[in-house]
């Protein structure tokens with residue numbers, strides 16, 4: 001009886017060895033091992049741990065991925081999204097003019113090519129109801145499906161939420177919110193620029209500053225002049241435009257279709 005069979009009998013393996021080879025050499029670690037196959041299908045390589053190490057690595061990778069997705073989901077839950085956007089996809093966006101058709105194609109490309117290495121941002125700018133929020137949400141879905149962390153914030157509501165954190169009865173502190181916004185793989189600031197009082201302007205400056213050099217999507221109704229109407233807004237606008245592609249989205253208001261005024 002060889003040493004392994006000896007141990008196997010000692011620890012009381014109930015299964016019988018159906019195949020064995022001795023003195024094999026592992027290509028990976030170079031060690032010599034003995035190979036055993038049991039009648040329950042189990043395989044043992046006595047002398048080489050490569051497969052166990054590989055299995056452990058795989059388990060760890062699965063575990064990390066699971067954790068990453070769980071964390072990404074819990075972050076996404078902090079998003080502030082207006083009703084109606086939940087159903088938005090690229091498929092159900094029907095571009096009604098050339099500019100919007102080009103916008104759709106660029107957004108789709110952005111989402112499909114999303115990777116952490118190649119940090120780029122988009123500014124979707126145009127008139128009401130042309131689908132800026134719709135396409136942003138469609139990008140969010142694609143990027144989330146790839147396992148990235150995403151946060152979607154309607155800016156006016158984000159500002160109210162920040163004010164709300166000053167009352168003690170909210171579930172998140174301003175610091176936590178800042179940290180999450182600074183950390184996510186993709187940040188969406190939807191509807192930037194309207195009703196920007198001094199408080200909103202200084203908060204948005206901090207948040208947008210914390211996102212420079214990362215992936216961001218901004219949507220706005222304001223044009224470049226309106227976005228840089230004073231020094232403070234210019235400071236924000238200049239940071240928004242860092243490594244950012246401007247996508248114009250002008251057209252008829254989709255919300256008003258079929259309505260004759």
Ligand SMILES: Nc1ncnc2c1ncn2[C@@H]1O[C@H](COP(=O)(O)OP(=O)(O)OP(=O)(O)O)[C@@H](O)[C@H]1O
Pocket residue numbers: 084085088092093094095096126127128129130131132133134135191219220221254255
């Ligand atoms: N081309 C389109 N095809 C299908 N649905 C559309 C299209 N454009 C807009 N919609 C729908 O119309 C509604 C308004 O669009 P959305 O909110 O994306 O506009 P917006 O450009 O963000 O407007 P605003 O500037 O007022 O924020 C949404 O429910 C959206 O799903």
Ligand SMILES: [Mg+2]
Pocket residue numbers: 132133134190191219
């Ligand atoms: Mg919108």
Ligand SMILES: [Zn+2]
Pocket residue numbers: 026027028029030031048049050051
């Ligand atoms: Zn080996």
